[in-house]
Structure formats: structure tokens, C-alpha cells
Amino acid sequence: TRARVMAAEWGYSPTNGPDVWARLFPQAGGARQSPVDICTSIASSDSNLEMKKLTFAYESQSDLRILNTGHGWKVEAPQSGSRLEGGPLGEDIYQLEQFHCHWGETSAEGSEHTVDGRAYAGELHLVHWNTTKYQSFAEAAQHPDGLAVLGVFFDVGNESNDEIEKIVSTLSEIKFKGQFTDIPDVIDPTTFLPSGLGYWTYLGSLTTPPCNECVIWIVYKEPITVTEEQLVQFRCLSACSGEAEEFIVKNYRPPQPLGNRALRECNA
Ligand SMILES: NS(=O)(=O)c1ccc(NCc2ccco2)c([N+](=O)[O-])c1
Numbered sequence: 013t014r015a016r017v018m019a020a021e022w023g024y025s026p027t028n029g030p031d032v033w034a035r036l037f038p039q040a041g042g043a044r045q046s047p048v049d050i051c052t053s054i055a056s057s058d059s060n061l062e063m064k065k066l067t068f069a070y071e072s073q074s075d076l077r078i079l080n081t082g083h084g085w086k087v088e089a090p091q092s093g094s095r096l097e098g099g100p101l102g103e104d105i106y107q108l109e110q111f112h113c114h115w116g117e118t119s120a121e122g123s124e125h126t127v128d129g130r131a132y133a134g135e136l137h138l139v140h141w142n143t144t145k146y147q148s149f150a151e152a153a154q155h156p157d158g159l160a161v162l163g164v165f166f167d168v169g170n171e172s173n174d175e176i177e178k179i180v181s182t183l184s185e186i187k188f189k190g191q192f193t194d195i196p197d198v199i200d201p202t203t204f205l206p207s208g209l210g211y212w213t214y215l216g217s218l219t220t221p222p223c224n225e226c227v228i229w230i231v232y233k234e235p236i237t238v239t240e241e242q243l244v245q246f247r248c249l250s251a252c253s254g255e256a257e258e259f260i261v262k263n264y265r266p267p268q269p270l271g272n273r274a275l276r277e278c279n280a
């Protein structure tokens with residue numbers, strides 16, 4: 013059916029991109045969509061966020077599976093021993109499920125969230141689900157407090173990011189959609205986080221179809237640094253499974269209306 017055809021083909025081009033997602037993924041037209049432009053002047057520093065410090069604990073893991081989803085790379089990192097709690101997350105504990113990234117054709121764009129209209133060169137998403145209330149990731153993704161995603165901006169600089177390099181070094185093995193491989197190196201998700209732990213937070217959605225409105229977003233203020241070469245390697249992934257080469261040069265959704273949602277900040 014047409015639904016199946018479109019579902020198989022959503023992307024970021026004018027004919028299947030963010031402007032037409034709502035035709036087949038009704039939630040994409042909802043009132044709590046992500047990403048958003050973070051207007052720093054309206055962010056309210058909410059005292060009770062300061063009280064409940066956001067805490068995270070991750071395991072270091074080797075042999076994590078990385079795959080080419082056709083829309084980018086994704087590292088499956090189900091970590092039953094990980095915990096993300098506090099801050100805007102109430103009393104619930106969230107567990108790491110996967111992490112992935114968004115980027116653009118040039119380093120002038122690529123992030124999904126923007127800050128006062130400024131885009132960064134890319135954005136890393138560490139996706140967690142509410143294990144206090146729900147029994148699985150898929151179930152959690154059906155509820156307004158089901159997921160918590162940490163967003164980390166990429167700035168381009170001269171130092172190569174060693175942890176990102178562990179990802180980059182596997183990309184030649186997953187050039188085509190559907191391919192996967194194991195990352196031999198030990199990955200510690202903590203190393204993806206900036207040293208400054210101030211963040212903005214608001215209620216939003218998945219930034220790709222089906223755009224479920226199930227995400228508590230936590231976007232760190234301080235970017236981490238990657239090199240242009242590392243981003244160039246991201247752009248060499250193919251969106252196709254066969255010989256045809258259609259590079260994944262852009263996989264970010266533009267900002268959606270914040271509407272009357274609260275945007276809170278915490279200067280940890
Ligand atoms: N860019 S994001 O972090 O908001 C994001 C988007 C989509 C999905 N998945 C698509 C999905 C979820 C349920 C059914 O299908 C995920 N995720 O799965 O972590 C994260």
C-alpha cells in the first residue's frame with residue numbers, strides 16, 4: 013500500500029522529507045514535536061531542576077553493534093546497568109538503549125536543535141527509556157514520559173574526538189544500508205558528554221518518523237569537538253543497500269514550533 017511505500021521511503025529530500033512526514037506519520041504534525049530552536053532568552057532557570065541533580069552512570073562496553081540504518085549510523089547499547097535519573101526525570105530511572113548522530117552537508121549545519129537560530133555541525137543523541145514504568149523500549153516509546161534523550165552538539169575543531177574515532181573507524185565496514193559490525197574498542201558513553209553539564213530541557217518527540225511525542229529532551233549547552241575529517245567520514249555512508257550510491261549527507265530535521273511548551277535550563 014502507499015503507506016508501506018512511504019514508510020519505507022521517508023528521508024530528508026524534498027519529496028520524502030520533514031515537510032511531508034505528517035502525511036503518513038500524523039504525530040509529526042503534533043504540538044510537542046522536536047527538535048526546536050532553543051531561544052535562550054525564554055529559558056527559565058527552574059529552581060527545582062537545580063535541586064534534583066541529573067545523574068548518570070554508564071558501563072564501558074566492547075563489541076557494541078553499529079549499523080547503517082539508511083538514515084545514519086546507530087550503536088545499539090542496551091545497558092541494563094546504566095542509569096539516568098534526576099533533573100527533569102522525576103523519580104523514574106531511565107536506561108541507555110542506543111546512540112546515534114545527525115549531521116549536515118557542510119559543517120555550517122547538521123544539528124537538529126539550534127540555539128538562538130544557530131546550528132551546530134552535528135548532534136549526538138543518547139537515547140534512554142523509562143524502566144521504572146515500562147517493560148520495554150517499544151512500550152516506553154508509546155508514552156509521554158517514555159524516553160529521555162541526551163543531546164550533545166558537535167563543534168568542528170582541530171582535535172579529533174577519540175571516542176567518535178572509534179565509531180568512524182568502523183564506518184567503512186557498514187557503507188551500505190542494513191550492514192552492521194561490532195565495534196572492537198571499549199566504548200564509555202560518559203566520554204561523549206561535555207565537561208560543562210549545564211543543559212536545557214523540554215517535552216518533545218522523536219525527531220524522525222514515527223515522531224512519537226514520548227521524549228523528555230535534555231540538550232547540553234556545551235558542545236564537544238570533532239574534526240571535519242570525522243564528519244566527512246559520516247557523509248560517506250550510503251542510504252542504499254545496493255551498488256547505487258546515495259550518500260547520507262544530511263539527516264537532521266529542522267526546528268519545529270515550541271508552541272506553549274516550557275523551556276527550562278539548569279546550569280549544573
Ligand atoms: N532522533 S531521536 O533520538 O529523536 C530518535 C528517533 C527515532 C527513533 N526510533 C524510531 C522508533 C522508535 C519507536 C518506533 O520507531 C529513536 N530511537 O529508537 O531511539 C530515536
Ligand SMILES: [Zn+2]
Pocket residue numbers: 112113114137219
Ligand atoms: Zn536522533
